[in-house]
Amino acid sequence: MRISQEISTVLGLCIILSSMVASAADFTLGIYGNANLDDTIDDKDMAYVKEVIKGTKAPTNLADANHDGKINDLDEIQIEQIINGTEKEITVIDSANRTVTVMLPVKRIAVGGMEDAVAIRILGAMDRVVAVSEYLLTLDYDRAFFPELQELPSIGSEIDCEAVLAVKPDLLLKYSAKKVEEKNLPGVVILNLDMYRARNTINEMKILGYVLGAEERVQEYIDFCEPIFKEIKEKTAVLPSDKKARVYVEAQGDYVTHTKMGASGYQIELAGGQNIAADMIGGATGWLEVDPEWILTENPDIIVKMAGWNRDNTTAGYETDDFTSMKALRDYILNRPELAKVKAVENGNVEILAYDITYNPDYVISVAYLAKLFYPELFRDLDPVAIHQEYLDKFHKSLGWDVGKHGTFVYPPIAN
Known part of the structure; x- marks a missing residue:
């Protein structure tokens, strides 16, 4: 895992371009490889990186797809692999504004909260959960909604690092309010995805979808939600x-x-x-x-x-x-x-x-x-x-x- 709170000066300044480049998107997908700063990673990002390399487009912070501080042919390869689902790692910006690299595939997940458990079930990855927050095992509303998690080990209500290490997860998924010292979880990637503030949820769900290789499932989720939001917006806008x-x-x-x-x-x-x-x-x-x-x-x-x-x-x-x-x-x-x-x-x-x-x-x-x-x-x-x-x-x-x-x-x- 590589975690960085700073990006190089040249690339970091380019985040201000997001509103210009991604004007059609409601949010900028926080994944390195989203070079044109819209809400997905696709061939347009490949084209954008080619233009950056040629010097005809300004670099953006997310154009550095492999997060090595340089924009070159290796970033084109990383974007192509993300599109094809063959990438070996992926670098994302989580809800705590941390830059986190996750090694893929993720096979074992420790879940630190109900909101993330909901997201994992939506994405069809409950079989990868190996331990959960104590709350998911003791609170009536969590027990009612997550019967399949009730026999799993607990990692405590406020994240017990020893309990996390005992189940050997690839990933600890939690919300940012729960603080954990990374040095206390060697070998475990910590990813903060809050999932409780609706304004950010689609972005967070898409990030998790890429991390778990569940892009099609997250698109099904979006395709369900968006027509409902659209109908309500159109009728109330007038x-x-x-x-x-x-x-x-x-x-x-x-x-x-x-x-x-x-x-x-x-x-x-x-x-x-x-x-x-x-x-x-x-x-x-x-x-x-x-x-x-x-x-x-x-x-x-x-x-x-x-x-x-x-x-x-x-x-x-x-x-x-x-x-x-x-x-x-x-x-x-x-x-x-x-x-x-x-x-x-x-x-x-x-x-x-x-x-x-x-x-x-x-x-x-x-x-x-x-x-x-x-x-x-x-x-x-x-x-x-x-x-x-x-x-x-x-x-x-x-x-x-x-x-x-x-x-x-x-x-x-x-x-x-």
């Missing part, structure tokens, strides 16, 4: 601003909300809503505390409160079939005296949404539910329950889950 749902989203704790960078802030945007805290300045993960008076002043049309994962002492999602906890949480918000004059409370537009379908790569499900909640007339023909079921059947088929019979994902439940 709405005048005063007709768009103004939304206050509340995470764990009273009056903790998310900006546009928060874990659920982007879902509000994708569903066509206006997050009233979108442009505020929050913490590193996009959360901030607000005053009830501010909410009263903003007067949102809808309040969305997150539930489950034992946060705010609630159960929701795949761990239960009982709506009692979600109902109690909704009643609690409706009865907050300081919110009595807020439009959403006066009109009873308080919705409870499960974390299970929001804070991981399955977030497309939450977007479908939210669009229906925000604009029931506009999306009269949108059936989020059917979308949810189709998604599970396609990407989590081993669960055999029947959404119509099990789970509590939105309260009040949606009647199509």
